[in-house]
Amino acid sequence: MVPIQDYLKPEATLREAVNLLRVARKGKERQGVKGLPVLDRDGKVVGMLAMRDILKAVYPSYMSMMHLGDFAWDGMVESLAKQVGNDRVEAHMSRDVVTVRQDKPLMECVDHIVTHNVARLVVLDKTDKVVGMLYERDLFFSIVKAMLDENNRGGK
Amino acid sequence: MTPEAAAASNQVVMGASFWIATALFLLAYGLIVSEKIHKTIVAIFGAALMIVLGIVTQEDAFHSIDLGVDWNVIFLLVSMMIIINIMKPTGVFEYIAIKSAKAAKGKPFMIMVIFSVVTAVLSAFLDNVTTVLLIAPVTLLICQALELDVVPFLITEALASNIGGTATLIGDPPNIMIASRAHLDFMAFIYNLSPVIVVALIAYVITLKFIFGRRLTVKDELRQRVMAMDEREAIKDPRLLKKSLVVLAITITGFVLHGMLHLEPATIALFGAGLLLLVSGNKEPHRILAEAEWATLFFFVGLFIIIGGVVKVGLIRWMSVEVLKITQGNLLGTSMIVMWFSAFASAFIDNIPYVATMNPLIIDMAKQLWPNLSGLQLLHHPDLMPVWWSLALGACLGGNGTAIGASANVIIVGMAEKMGKPISFKKFMLYGMPLMIESVLICTVYVWLRYYVLKI
Numbered sequence: 001m002v003p004i005q006d007y008l009k010p011e012a013t014l015r016e017a018v019n020l021l022r023v024a025r026k027g028k029e030r031q032g033v034k035g036l037p038v039l040d041r042d043g044k045v046v047g048m049l050a051m052r053d054i055l056k057a058v059y060p061s062y063m064s065m066m067h068l069g070d071f072a073w074d075g076m077v078e079s080l081a082k083q084v085g086n087d088r089v090e091a092h093m094s095r096d097v098v099t100v101r102q103d104k105p106l107m108e109c110v111d112h113i114v115t116h117n118v119a120r121l122v123v124l125d126k127t128d129k130v131v132g133m134l135y136e137r138d139l140f141f142s143i144v145k146a147m148l149d150e151n152n153r154g155g156k
Numbered sequence: 157m158t159p160e161a162a163a164a165s166n167q168v169v170m171g172a173s174f175w176i177a178t179a180l181f182l183l184a185y186g187l188i189v190s191e192k193i194h195k196t197i198v199a200i201f202g203a204a205l206m207i208v209l210g211i212v213t214q215e216d217a218f219h220s221i222d223l224g225v226d227w228n229v230i231f232l233l234v235s236m237m238i239i240i241n242i243m244k245p246t247g248v249f250e251y252i253a254i255k256s257a258k259a260a261k262g263k264p265f266m267i268m269v270i271f272s273v274v275t276a277v278l279s280a281f282l283d284n285v286t287t288v289l290l291i292a293p294v295t296l297l298i299c300q301a302l303e304l305d306v307v308p309f310l311i312t313e314a315l316a317s318n319i320g321g322t323a324t325l326i327g328d329p330p331n332i333m334i335a336s337r338a339h340l341d342f343m344a345f346i347y348n349l350s351p352v353i354v355v356a357l358i359a360y361v362i363t364l365k366f367i368f369g370r371r372l373t374v375k376d377e378l379r380q381r382v383m384a385m386d387e388r389e390a391i392k393d394p395r396l397l398k399k400s401l402v403v404l405a406i407t408i409t410g411f412v413l414h415g416m417l418h419l420e421p422a423t424i425a426l427f428g429a430g431l432l433l434l435v436s437g438n439k440e441p442h443r444i445l446a447e448a449e450w451a452t453l454f455f456f457v458g459l460f461i462i463i464g465g466v467v468k469v470g471l472i473r474w475m476s477v478e479v480l481k482i483t484q485g486n487l488l489g490t491s492m493i494v495m496w497f498s499a500f501a502s503a504f505i506d507n508i509p510y511v512a513t514m515n516p517l518i519i520d521m522a523k524q525l526w527p528n529l530s531g532l533q534l535l536h537h538p539d540l541m542p543v544w545w546s547l548a549l550g551a552c553l554g555g556n557g558t559a560i561g562a563s564a565n566v567i568i569v570g571m572a573e574k575m576g577k578p579i580s581f582k583k584f585m586l587y588g589m590p591l592m593i594e595s596v597l598i599c600t601v602y603v604w605l606r607y608y609v610l611k612i
Contacts, residue, residue: 060296060297060300060575061574061575062292062293062294062296062297062571062575063293063297065289065293066249066250066290066293066294067245067247067250067390067392068250068293068294068297070385070386070389070390071250071254071297071385071389071390073301073381073384076300076301
């Protein structure tokens with residue numbers, strides 16, 4: 001799990017949000033993250049904004065209604081990016097956030113990531129307060145460690 | 157009810173079942189209009205109640221065209237849905253739309269006109285909702301490329317689809333329903349409705365010229381974006397496309413000839429759908445079938461049974477007696493009232509339940525006017541024909557009056573809202589209502605001139 005100091009507000013603009021995604025703290029450096037939880041004033045998780053949501057924000061829904069991908073033009077993404085910059089985060093975040101309690105076994109995390117087909121989980125403490133993020137790669141490295149280290153007994 | 161029995165019982169008995177059925181009917185229509193509960197659920201439950209309460213028997217509901225489901229309508233609709241659902245992934249509709257935008261040389265007003273005409277022509281053969289769902293996404297793309305406000309384009313397409321849909325038997329559900337109950341064939345619609353729809357469409361385009369002709373301009377470099385699109389890239393499956401076009405041609409030929417072949421339109425459509433499923437080599441028919449609009453189809457099923465109930469208890473008979481009292485058997489007056497009343501009724505309520513109610517009402521009226529006739533002699537009485545055409549024209553074109561008048565409008569408004577360009581009820585009406593009145597006026601002159609003056 002990676003503890004987070006940075007999170008998004010639903011009423012923030014997309015422009016502010018992408019900047020935070022770009023410079024969010026991960027480990028020791030501010031090197032950016034692929035997704036951040038969106039918290040309301042009481043600290044409750046209301047959504048998640050990830051890189052994919054930013055791609056979807058500039059992708060007009062009419063493109064997916066028909067097969068129109070072949071008819072795009074240069075500069076289309078850039079001009080739409082300018083248009084959606086002032087949209088609020090809540091208009092583009094994904095609302096079905098998968099959460100897991102801090103004290104749960106690793107398999108529950110694997111289960112959530114596989115069955116919900118998501119790349120990250122929001123980790124909550126006993127009072128439903130957000131304490132961090134669990135990324136797919138964190139689980140991958142736990143599995144790697146178990147496979148390579150014969151003395152490992154499992155667990156976090 | 158046989159015509160003889162109908163003629164014998166001119167007096168409506170207003171017993172318990174009359175009031176139960178009437179209350180159910182009014183309640184169901186009220187709920188459909190209020191949109192508090194999804195209309196399909198209202199129709200299914202209302203229909204079930206009609207049978208459970210013994211107003212109609214299950215035999216009536218499932219097997220009588222007068223008191224139950226008109227399977228002609230259901231099978232025609234579902235078969236056309238299957239054909240379109242197989243054709244959609246071929247990319248043919250994207251091809252047509254991109255080609256149209258390029259034919260207009262990327263000039264905005266020409267795009268508006270060509271898209272409206274293409275929408276009208278497609279709507280004459282496909283369901284209107286399907287047509288706007290096919291044309292609107294490309295319109296949004298083209299307007300994005302040209303940096304134009306998409307709203308006028310979307311509204312003009314919705315209106316064009318309702319005008320075009322009026323032209324043929326298969327173009328719009330009211331026509332399908334009228335054709336089935338009045339036993340009118342595909343060519344009868346072509347002879348009687350298509351000419352006036354062509355005129356109405358020309359008038360529509362001229363009106364658009366006055367409204368938008370000067371307002372729409374666009375820079376040359378933006379037009380290049382449209383001209384650079386290669387419509388051939390749209391075609392994803394040329395083999396399936398060829399097969400689909402052949403089957404579609406066979407099906408439309410079948411429609412043209414169905415009167416001569418003594419086959420119902422539903423049979424022709426079912427044949428086309430079955431043939432295309434067969435030749436497309438589809439291994440997963442459940443997908444194609446699942447994409448049919450079952451909510452719409454079951455709305456029809458439920459509605460037919462609810463109407464069957466009020467036909468059986470005599471409410472429709474009572475209404476037709478009242479209508480005849482007003483019109484005094486004057487059929488020119490009846491045609492005109494039917495057309496204008498249908499237009500304004502369809503502008504505010506769904507024209508499907510409206511026509512489902514009007515069909516038996518008109519048949520009943522005919523039975524009172526000509527008690528000695530029955531069958532086709534009654535349904536195709538020369539004096540009754542203009543009334544059928546007036547009903548079709550009024551009910552189909554009336555849909556243009558407001559944003560909720562036709563399902564194509566509802567789809568367009570919903571799509572615009574999703575794109576962050578909401579179209580208010582008032583804004584739609586500002587375009588829709590005058591254009592509806594224009595087209596119904598043209599039809600009024602046409603019906604009067606053709607059937608009452610020239611009598612051809």
